[in-house]
Amino acid sequence: MSIDLKTIKHISKLSRISVDEKKAEKLAGDLNSIFDFIEKLNELKTDNVGPLTSVAETTLKLRPDEVKSKNIREQIIKNSPQDNEDYFVVPKVIE
Amino acid sequence: MSDITKQSLTELVENIKNKKLSSTDVTKAFIERAEQSKELNTYITEDFTSALDKAKKFDQKPNLDLKLPGIPMAVKDLFCTKDVKTTAGSKILNNFVPTYESTVTENIWKEGAILLGKLNCDEFAMGSSNETSFFGNVQNPIDKDLVPGGSSGGSASAVAGQLTPITIGTDTGGSIRQPASFTGTVGLKPTYGSCSRYGIVAFASSLDQAGPMAQNVKDCALLQEVISTYDSKDSTSIDFKRNQYSKELTNNIKGKKIGIPKEYRVDGMPKEIEDLWQKGIQYIKDCGAQTIDISLPHTSYALPTYYIVAPAEASSNLARYDGVKYGFRAEGENLIDMYEKTRSEGFGAEVQRRIMIGTYVLSSGYYDAYYLKAQKVRKLIKNDFDEAYKKVDAILTPSTPSSAFKIGEKTNDPVSMYLNDIFTVPVNLAGLPGISIPAGHDSKGYPLGLQIIGKAFDEQNILNIAFALEEKINFKNKITDWWIK
Numbered sequence: 399m400s401i402d403l404k405t406i407k408h409i410s411k412l413s414r415i416s417v418d419e420k421k422a423e424k425l426a427g428d429l430n431s432i433f434d435f436i437e438k439l440n441e442l443k444t445d446n447v448g449p450l451t452s453v454a455e456t457t458l459k460l461r462p463d464e465v466k467s468k469n470i471r472e473q474i475i476k477n478s479p480q481d482n483e484d485y486f487v488v489p490k491v492i493e
Numbered sequence: 494m495s496d497i498t499k500q501s502l503t504e505l506v507e508n509i510k511n512k513k514l515s516s517t518d519v520t521k522a523f524i525e526r527a528e529q530s531k532e533l534n535t536y537i538t539e540d541f542t543s544a545l546d547k548a549k550k551f552d553q554k555p556n557l558d559l560k561l562p563g564i565p566m567a568v569k570d571l572f573c574t575k576d577v578k579t580t581a582g583s584k585i586l587n588n589f590v591p592t593y594e595s596t597v598t599e600n601i602w603k604e605g606a607i608l609l610g611k612l613n614c615d616e617f618a619m620g621s622s623n624e625t626s627f628f629g630n631v632q633n634p635i636d637k638d639l640v641p642g643g644s645s646g647g648s649a650s651a652v653a654g655q656l657t658p659i660t661i662g663t664d665t666g667g668s669i670r671q672p673a674s675f676t677g678t679v680g681l682k683p684t685y686g687s688c689s690r691y692g693i694v695a696f697a698s699s700l701d702q703a704g705p706m707a708q709n710v711k712d713c714a715l716l717q718e719v720i721s722t723y724d725s726k727d728s729t730s731i732d733f734k735r736n737q738y739s740k741e742l743t744n745n746i747k748g749k750k751i752g753i754p755k756e757y758r759v760d761g762m763p764k765e766i767e768d769l770w771q772k773g774i775q776y777i778k779d780c781g782a783q784t785i786d787i788s789l790p791h792t793s794y795a796l797p798t799y800y801i802v803a804p805a806e807a808s809s810n811l812a813r814y815d816g817v818k819y820g821f822r823a824e825g826e827n828l829i830d831m832y833e834k835t836r837s838e839g840f841g842a843e844v845q846r847r848i849m850i851g852t853y854v855l856s857s858g859y860y861d862a863y864y865l866k867a868q869k870v871r872k873l874i875k876n877d878f879d880e881a882y883k884k885v886d887a888i889l890t891p892s893t894p895s896s897a898f899k900i901g902e903k904t905n906d907p908v909s910m911y912l913n914d915i916f917t918v919p920v921n922l923a924g925l926p927g928i929s930i931p932a933g934h935d936s937k938g939y940p941l942g943l944q945i946i947g948k949a950f951d952e953q954n955i956l957n958i959a960f961a962l963e964e965k966i967n968f969k970n971k972i973t974d975w976w977i978k
């Protein structure tokens with residue numbers, strides 16, 4: 399299997415990480431060597447094996463649906479790079 | 494009292510309880526040593542002024558019934574600490590000051606301990622040498638230009654270098670046990686669900702666990718007793734009967750059956766590691782326990798499985814870093830451009846690599862071939878352990894396939910870096926507890942560790958085995974203080 403530059407560009411778009419040509423080439427090399435290593439899993443037949451989705455065989459606990467955090471607006475926006483007291487501010491999305 | 498920083502946690506607790514030492518004495522001593530140890534680069538954020546204030550306050554009205562009375566402690570910078578910057582070793586969180594406290598650290602402060610500061614780690618805990626940190630690599634106190642392991646490299650280095658009496662790390666694929674092994678210290682990765690993940694910067698949620706890193710097994714047991722609690726704020730926290738690990742600690746392991754898995758004898762493993770393992774087997778027998786050869790047939794598939802599961806979960810967890818709600822933001826021409834530049838400039842190379850792997854294995858057309866396949870193999874790996882535990886009480890293996898390596902030695906080859914975790918990763922995939930204890934030195938004088946893997950929720954048993962082995966091994970860490978001018 400081989401991951402080409404076109405695939406790298408596609409994954410970078412999905413990942414929302416911009417990559418230039420140089421970085422894309424380096425990533426293609428790295429990812430190819432990692433996927434060569436991962437291919438080992440194809441040695442195993444797993445048709446009759448169920449996927450493991452959780453190591454802990456417990457069911458989720460139920461709890462009353464109550465509001466526990468009140469009036470924490472200030473705390474929530476405290477670390478935002480840009481805000482106007484009530485909202486997070488982002489670059490304009492609608493023309 | 495001289496040499497305060499050389500004392501174990503247990504000794505410090507006793508000396509504070511007997512009023513031979515005050516919290517201020519102890520806190521001052523560790524701060525002084527940290528000031529002389531900048532070259533190790535263990536700290537990302539120091540909180541020394543506040544620590545001294547808290548120590549003085551503690552001494553005015555000491556509550557000596559607590560388990561960690563006035564004990565200063567630095568923690569891995571992956572735990573959110575209220576009003577103290579928490580970076581996860583990343584540029585993208587370089588300005589993040591949590592407004593809440595992680596449950597694990599909250600448990601520690603409730604027992605009287607005092608925060609010294611936040612310790613360096615690989616970026617988002619992704620690394621095995623602490624070289625992916627935005628804040629630079631950490632020096633191993635064992636030797637100059639030697640990696641301390643990772644991702645809890647700053648934590649391991651701080652304990653080995655006596656900059657903190659004890660600490661906590663996190664372990665997703667070996668990030669507590671491998672650095673413990675590289676620095677001659679003790680590190681426990683508890684059962685999945687034993688310690689709350691609330692307030693820990695997430696890497697791979699089905700694998701992440703917090704755990705203690707200590708100078709000896711008894712200290713490790715004491716901290717585990719403090720940090721392991723059921724927590725409704727973590728939906729995967731498990732409500733089981735927890736032991737009083739330090740009080741119940743015993744070196745009597747007579748009649749225990751310890752499995753020796755043949756698949757851990759990997760190609761190219763240095764003879765020193767094999768010899769160390771054999772020595773461990775002999776000590777187990779000397780303690781009156783029995784060793785049994787076992788097979789964990791899917792061991793060699795654990796790392797490839799891990800490098801699908803962990804990046805997949807990471808790509809999802811790290812989607813939250815978008816430059817909007819918190820953390821670093823780069824300017825962009827529009828919203829999407831801002832996202833892409835923020836993540837490209839804010840994340841380091843290894844983190845970007847793993848997000849890309851994760852995005853790829855979860856993407857349309859590849860999900861079944863990679864992610865689902867890995868989930869199935871993960872089941873086979875867990876089944877191996879379930880089978881083995883029908884015959885044995887615990888499993889003994891080396892902690893790592895080699896001793897610590899030089900800074901820069903493996904940074905250009907991600908796969909060779911990943912191989913460091915070959916013995917530790919299966920334990921995370923199966924959700925089991927594992928402990929690494931120092932067991933000897935290689936020809937260069939660098940420490941080597943042995944790992945004891947337990948059944949789920951059986952921390953007491955592996956702590957007991959570790960305690961018994963520790964006594965037989967009588968390991969002495971060779972710390973020369975080379976970095977102190």
